[in-house]
Amino acid sequence: MPESRKHRVAVLMGSESDYPVMKAAEETLEQFGVEADVRVISAHRTPDRLVRFLAEAESEGVAAIICGAGWAAHLAGVTAAHTTIPVLGVPIESSPLQGLDALLATVQMPGGIPVGTLGIGKGGAKNAALLVVAFLARFDPDLSKKLVEFREAQSAKVPERPTA
Numbered sequence: 253m254p255e256s257r258k259h260r261v262a263v264l265m266g267s268e269s270d271y272p273v274m275k276a277a278e279e280t281l282e283q284f285g286v287e288a289d290v291r292v293i294s295a296h297r298t299p300d301r302l303v304r305f306l307a308e309a310e311s312e313g314v315a316a317i318i319c320g321a322g323w324a325a326h327l328a329g330v331t332a333a334h335t336t337i338p339v340l341g342v343p344i345e346s347s348p349l350q351g352l353d354a355l356l357a358t359v360q361m362p363g364g365i366p367v368g369t370l371g372i373g374k375g376g377a378k379n380a381a382l383l384v385v386a387f388l389a390r391f392d393p394d395l396s397k398k399l400v401e402f403r404e405a406q407s408a409k410v411p412e413r414p415t416a
């Protein structure tokens with residue numbers, strides 16, 4: 253496997269309508285050379301697809317699973333219940349409650365089955381990918397170097413003073 257494709261991370265979303273948000277996770281992983289396996293899987297509309305996918309993910313050595321969902325978002329929790337692969341959740345602002353419902357549903361997992369929950373929306377999706385990269389980077393010097401460079405480039409873009 254080429255160096256840049258050493259790690260594979262799954263990005264799941266409850267609906268295709270979540271893709272504009274979850275694309276931020278996909279793009280961020282790709283930016284670091286981490287392969288993103290992107291799927292539409294609904295915990296309530298396609299529960300069998302979820303179970304089938306997770307069996308596949310276990311056998312293919314998927315390092316982490318990022319789940320984005322809106323409304324009474326249970327995708328991340330149900331995913332975590334079916335696998336020991338680490339699961340991160342991204343609440344999506346697709347409901348009349350603008351993601352507050354999804355945030356609470358995702359973050360409030362009872363003790364025993366963790367879901368690492370990020371912020372609502374695109375920022376959360378991007379951070380989910382960055383968090384996975386940070387974990388992987390502890391055991392991968394090349395990825396660690398890329399993460400340090402990313403942080404440095406990000407800092408360099410912050411101006412000392414605002415322009416008019």
Ligand code: RP5
Pocket residue numbers: 265266267268269270294320321322323344346
């Ligand atoms: C959730 O319901 C999905 O994650 C999505 O955010 C929301 C709306 O889904 P669609 O009705 O657009 O398919 O399950």
